[in-house]
Amino acid sequence: MNRFISKFGAAYWLVLVFLAGGRCRLVAAPARLEPEMSWLENDRVIVGIDLKMGGSITSVRGKPDGRELVNNYDHGRQVQMSFYSGPVPFVPNGLQPHPAWRALGWNPVQSGDWAGNASKVLEHRNTGSEMYTKAVPLQWPLEGVESECEMESWIRLEAQSIQVRCRVTNRRADRIFYPAKHQEIPAVYTNGEFRRVVTYSGDRPFTGGALNEWLDPGPPWKTFSATERWAALVDSKNWGLGVWQPATTYWKQGEVPGEVGKQGQRDNATGYLAPVALEHLDYNITYEYEFRLVPGSVEEIRALVREWERGRELPQYRFEKGRVGWTLRGGIDGGVPLPGMWRVQAQTGTVFLEGPASFWRADAAGTLKISALLKAQSGRLRVAWKGIRPEEPEGSAVFEVPVGGVRKEHSFVLKGQPGYKGGLQRLMLRFEALKPGEILEVESIRLEP
Template sequence: MKKILSLVLLLCSSCIFAESKDSKDSWAYLDNGTVRIGIDRSRGGCIGFFGQSKTQRNLLNHFDEGRFVQQSYYGDKDGSNWNGNPWIYNPVQGGSWDKQPSRMLDFKVNQKDHSLYSKVEPRRWSSAKPCPEAIMEQQIKLKDNIASITFTMNYSGEDHNDERHQEMPAVFVDGALKKFYYSKEGKLVNEAPLILAEGAKAGKKGLGLGKSTSEWVAYVDDNQWGVGIYTPGTTDFTVYKALGDGTTGPDGSACSYVAPLRTFTLKKGLKVEYTVYMTIGSLKQIKSRFEALKAKQSLQEKK
């Protein structure tokens, strides 16, 4: 897993200087009275808002095109570079590092059943080349206090050789949520994430790679309240915190990052499809909801 860790550390060490300003008119939201989720249509329909309906405080970070809850895949070296750094084939849902947006192909929202669908042609992160060979879709649904997001990527490009650790998905949280927890054999584990200081290319000591046997992770505040992320069938994860200039909030330079990981190679005809669940609450509530959801899914699979 060291490959993906070195890539995301390099990514963060440079992108913290590339803030984007978005238009409020480009955002679309779903709100079921319990939770609220929002996507930025000008940046690949990426998820950049998640909060409680009553407070409408955004617990995510969308400082630049790379910092969203979104799809991003890694392939072979392609001779590209960005911001002076050698890079690889990397279609990103939100667009390129120099703010070239992905192309929205389809967008539908149904407020009655709290669902939203989008389809985009992504761009390579480094070169901004369009990626018609890696069409990405997402289907968002809200039910009670949980948001379910189904991501799909159909790849029709050339075969790649390198097996990569892939983000399932990339998740960027408000840097104010500093404490990282995961579940191991049903028990809560708290470890300090790897720290990346502004301008640094190497992280300070901390957890950079791990395994959550219960398949969920969370970022919370000092009161153990925050955001939980659950990708069924995905135990490995990579995690770090970027200090930036210290500013927190949705567009702050500081952020808390985590990504569940799966390992595979991009091959022609590959279809990637998975669902991630997100919720907001106390650590105890997050754990209880995801355990209940996992038990329900296990029963359905046995039928």
């Protein structure tokens, strides 16, 4: 979570609050509840969740190392779910958010809120092989305000890895279709000893290329591309906590040095890591993601992910029930679930469709195929792409799209287009020269050789 205060800077009893213009003041925070832990354990790893903190993961230890990896300085740390949407600011029934968090908008957090109030667990089961938890999260920027949603998690162990499935189910009274926001899937905070980030950010994943590493104080947190879809927070010997998130290659990272010699669970020093997805969170959405945690060496983490990623195909998307990670600007759809295709009504002259952060090499994906129907007077499509490095300029090419008729698959040759080369991360479609009210129906989008 991109927190400027107690996510990394709240004292155990006091919160240092930075206000506009760089001023600060101290705000008293309530005492922490005694943990109520539930555990899974095998011969390689131990994982614990705290039922007094919404069921967030508050403990991960690898064997035989035994050191605690997860930081619990306040309710914004842990390994947990955190989601973002509008409005900004979020003022339910006139309740005002803390000034420091006003810009976050609607922000349910699994563990609790900025003031130290804990989210309520509704249901929990531990079968010895799986932990299930359902909780009502609190709004981080407010005090003791429950969110109109529920969070669920399923946790299992497989050898050295911790498999986690997360779900948020919205039941909001506010039905406005808000702009997409970056979601942490999940937010991961480690103890200060494990705050150096290691990953692979090159354009030839799983070929044994040199790793990248950072030790960047924050916030603001830094963004990076994890083209092998994993990253780790490690110590000076390259041992720590790895995170595999197959759904995105766009990540955030940072560290808070804290006080010298204080690097425990209740200390301020921490490492931060989050795979990030740009998503619309509709008033009634059920949104899920999965990830794995791996305590171990960088070599062990990378080798495991290599096996999990084996057989990955070029990006392809079918809009049967959901937007599958795509977002929308310049238009509006009918919400989720989708009726077997993505139907968008233009509100401006250009409808922007933006795909999720992925990875492909241009020389392996020379053709774009879109199954769609454009109900408009003219059909001009600008296909744009973004590389894996922030400094790389966006490339694009313009094509004509037939209008009217029936939905069918259209092919667009990207191979040989200026700037279409190397490793690429994101695909964007811009339907231009539209009139408000005109309709676009998209059934599928895929890249082919």
